[in-house]
Amino acid sequence: MTVIDTPSSLASGLTFYGQPVSSRMLLGTALYPSPQVMADAVEASNCGIVTVSLRREAARGRMGERFLDLIKRLGVLVLPNTAGCRTARDAVTTAMMARELFGTDWIKLEVIANDDTLQPDLFGLVEAATILNAEGFKVFPYTTEDLGAADRLVAAGCKVLMPWGAPIGTGRGLANPYALKTMRNYFPDIPLVVDAGIGAPSHAAQAMEMGFDAILLNTAVAKAADPVRMARAFAGAIASGREAYEAGLMEMRDMAAPSTPVAGTPFFDLEPSAARPRQARGK
Amino acid sequence: MLAVKSPIRVTVNGSDIETSASDLAALIVDMDFAGERVATAVNGEFVRKDARASLRLAPGDRIEILSARQGG
Numbered sequence: 092m093t094v095i096d097t098p099s100s101l102a103s104g105l106t107f108y109g110q111p112v113s114s115r116m117l118l119g120t121a122l123y124p125s126p127q128v129m130a131d132a133v134e135a136s137n138c139g140i141v142t143v144s145l146r147r148e149a150a151r152g153r154m155g156e157r158f159l160d161l162i163k164r165l166g167v168l169v170l171p172n173t174a175g176c177r178t179a180r181d182a183v184t185t186a187m188m189a190r191e192l193f194g195t196d197w198i199k200l201e202v203i204a205n206d207d208t209l210q211p212d213l214f215g216l217v218e219a220a221t222i223l224n225a226e227g228f229k230v231f232p233y234t235t236e237d238l239g240a241a242d243r244l245v246a247a248g249c250k251v252l253m254p255w256g257a258p259i260g261t262g263r264g265l266a267n268p269y270a271l272k273t274m275r276n277y278f279p280d281i282p283l284v285v286d287a288g289i290g291a292p293s294h295a296a297q298a299m300e301m302g303f304d305a306i307l308l309n310t311a312v313a314k315a316a317d318p319v320r321m322a323r324a325f326a327g328a329i330a331s332g333r334e335a336y337e338a339g340l341m342e343m344r345d346m347a348a349p350s351t352p353v354a355g356t357p358f359f360d361l362e363p364s365a366a367r368p369r370q371a372r373g374k
Numbered sequence: 375m376l377a378v379k380s381p382i383r384v385t386v387n388g389s390d391i392e393t394s395a396s397d398l399a400a401l402i403v404d405m406d407f408a409g410e411r412v413a414t415a416v417n418g419e420f421v422r423k424d425a426r427a428s429l430r431l432a433p434g435d436r437i438e439i440l441s442a443r444q445g446g
Contacts, residue, residue: 119446129444144445147387147438148412150405155441159411162442172445180418187420188413188440259446309446 105304107251107282108197108229110168113139115299116329117170117284118322119309126161128318133165136322140168142199142307144175145189155192170231172199177212179219186223198223199253199286199307200232209259209287213240217247224248233286236270238277245281252278253286253307256298260310262290265297275302292321292328299332300340382433399427401437412441 105112116138123129133141143162148155162169171189176182179202186198202219204212211234220230224247231251232244241252254274257263265271266288275283285298286307295306306329315321353359381392386405395401398421402408414421415438421429431437 119444121444121446123444142445144443145413145440146443148407148410148441149387150407152441153410155412155443156410158444159442174445184415184418184420188415188438191420191423192411192413192440192442 105282107231112168112305113137114326114329115305115333116295116326117142117286117305117307118312119307120162121309122313123318126158129313130161130165132312132318132322133167135319136312136326138167138322138326140170141165142170142172142309143193144172145185145192168197169193169195170197170199171195172233173201173219175203176201177203177215179215179222182215182219183222183226186219186228187226190228196227197229197231200230211235211255213237216240217243220244220249221247231284236267236274238274241274241278245278251282251284253284255287256285256294257288257290259287261288262311263288264290264294268297268301271298271303272301292324295325296328296332296335299329300335302336305329382431384431384433384435384437386437387439393431395431397427397431398429398437401431402426402439405439407439410441412439414439 105115114137116136117140118133118136118138119142120129123132141162171193173182173185176185182200182202186200189198190196200216200219200223202212202215204210213234216232216234217240220232223230230249231253232249233253233255234240234244236254244252254271257266265285271285282304284305284307285303289295289306289308290311295308298306308325312318312321312325379394379396381394383390383392393401393404395404398414398416402412414426416429417436
């Protein structure tokens with residue numbers, strides 16, 4: 092085993108709607124240089140779940156068929172999204188189409204409020220989540236750190252929440268660590284997945300060290316110079332971050348504290364003025 | 375005497391087309407989507423695969439025919 096493998100024990104106990112997951116990394120399937128590179132990156136990451144979407148098909152295009160066949164060969168769970176939907180109604184219709192096409196009642200629910208930030212429309216999100224939960228979907232809402240909206244999503248039946256790290260595709264990492272930490276503390280028992288904005292493995296590790304349950308990312312791997320190696324790097328960072336969280340991080344402190352034992356320090360019994368050269372005292 | 379249905383204009387995936395298909399299932403066949411895994415919606419409402427044959431098309435219908443794709 093190498094350090095970049097994700098030991099299954101690190102994912103033990105994590106379930107999404109009762110489904111045990113083998114990895115704390117969820118990987119998007121878009122933006123790769125080629126389908127083969129995507130497949131190789133998924134394999135290298137050891138992620139057990141990939142996100143997928145639906146788009147208009149051209150007559151005789153068969154793009155959907157080829158993609159479905161590729162995903163099937165990867166042997167992973169799929170989490171379809173409603174990317175691009177701007178209203179609750181569009182998202183609900185898209186979710187229903189996704190359920191039939193992919194044969195899963197999991198849905199990554201996106202209702203987008205703004206084209207520049209791609210930030211979630213929290214009102215539409217709650218509206219769509221309420222409808223979809225009633226329709227038997229298992230909703231993974233892409234949301235912000237807003238606790239009011241999160242409370243309503245949970246009340247609507249969501250058993251997983253996916254707050255953003257930063258706007259989709261920006262790679263800026265955790266834009267508001269304080270709010271994310273608050274959210275983690277506020278929902279200790281609900282699986283929380285940081286979704287979007289992750290740019291580097293260190294961002295993912297930071298979120299995992301804060302106690303988030305998993306990371307969903309796409310662009311940072313797909314747009315890397317070597318997506319396969321980057322997928323492996325993220326898998327290692329996510330596993331390390333989780334290991335660190337479970338190991339218990341030390342308390343941060345304001346003042347320095349020596350790590351080397353003080354007892355037995357040579358010259359410790361001398362006055363600083365006697366131990367220091369005259370010119371170093373600034374006189 | 376056979377009743378000949380006159381073509382109607384509908385919108386499929388954002389493009390205006392003329393079709394003689396009277397229902398959604400027939401349109402899927404006419405457009406060479408038969409045998410492909412697609413999902414459909416008409417006028418913003420999901421139409422299950424087994425409900426396509428009973429979905430009568432009307433002039434101006436907006437039809438979406440979607441398939442699986444990469445996503446984030």
